[in-house]
Amino acid sequence: MASGQLVAGPFYPGAQEVDATGPRAGLDYRGNATVSDFDPNTTERLFFKALLSTAYGGGGLTFKLQFSATGVTSGNVVVDISIARILAGTDDLDGLTFASVQSATVNVPGTDGVTAIASVSFTNGAQMDSWAAGEYALVKVEFNSSGTVAADAEMLSAHALET
Numbered sequence: 437m438a439s440g441q442l443v444a445g446p447f448y449p450g451a452q453e454v455d456a457t458g459p460r461a462g463l464d465y466r467g468n469a470t471v472s473d474f475d476p477n478t479t480e481r482l483f484f485k486a487l488l489s490t491a492y493g494g495g496g497l498t499f500k501l502q503f504s505a506t507g508v509t510s511g512n513v514v515v516d517i518s519i520a521r522i523l524a525g526t527d528d529l530d531g532l533t534f535a536s537v538q539s540a541t542v543n544v545p546g547t548d549g550v551t552a553i554a555s556v557s558f559t560n561g562a563q564m565d566s567w568a569a570g571e572y573a574l575v576k577v578e579f580n581s582s583g584t585v586a587a588d589a590e591m592l593s594a595h596a597l598e599t
Contacts, residue, residue, distance in 0.1 A: 443489040443497065444575070445595030453483040453574065461579070464590060466504060466549065471590035473506075474579035479516075481578040486596070492569040494560050496599035501554045501577065502592040505544040511585030512543045515554040516578040521565040524572075534576055535565035544585050551592055557599060 449463055449472040461480045464473035474480045499517050518534040521527065542554040558564040567573045575596075579589045 439495055439598055441489075441491070441598050443492045443596055443598045444486045445484075445593075447484040447486070447575070447577075447594040449591060449593075451484065453485055455481065455483055461591070464588070466590055466592075469592060471504070471592055474513075474589040474591065475581075476583065476585055476587055476589070477581055479578055479581045481576055482591075484575045484577065484594075485572060486575050487572055488567055488569055490570045492598055494569075496560045497558045497564055497596045498599050499556045499558075499575075499594060499596045501556070501594040502551050503554060503579075504549060504551045504590045504592070505585050506587040506590060507548055508544060508585060508587040509546045509548055510544065511583065511587075512541050513554065513583040513585050513589045514580035515540050515542065515556055516576075516580050517556045517558075518576045519558070519565045519567055520574045520576070521567045522572040522574065532574060533565075534574075535563055537578075538563060539580070541583070544589075559599075
C-alpha cells in the first residue's frame, strides 16, 4: 500500500472499548458533533480495537487525531498513543502489554471551536508492538496532563495512515 493510505480506523467518540480501570475520557458534544472530552488536569485515556488493513505494506504508521479545546485559544496538548498487538492463538487479553508511548505536542487553534490535527508517528516493528497486516490490536489514546491548555481537549476523530 502506498504511503498516506488509510490502514486503521476511523476511530470515533463512543466507539471506544470499555475501560474498567480509568481514568477515561467522557463523551460530550460540540455543536452537533460528539466528542471525547479529556480533562486538562488528569491524563485520561481511551482504548480502540483496530484491524490493520491487509493492504498495509510495513512502512510504519502515522495516527492523525482531530481535536479542539473548550473555550480557549492558547496553550498546547500532549497526545500519547501506544499499541498492544493481539495475535490470535498467542496473546492473552487479560495481560496485554503496550509498546512504548509515542507522543506529539500540538498548539490549540487560535479560535474557539476550530479543530487542529495531532500527528503521532510509529516506525514499523517494536514501536507498534510488531502489529502486522490483517491483525487486531488495542490502540490507547491519551491526552497527557503535561499540556498547557487550561481547558478540556475534545477529540473528534482519529485514524492511522501508512507512513
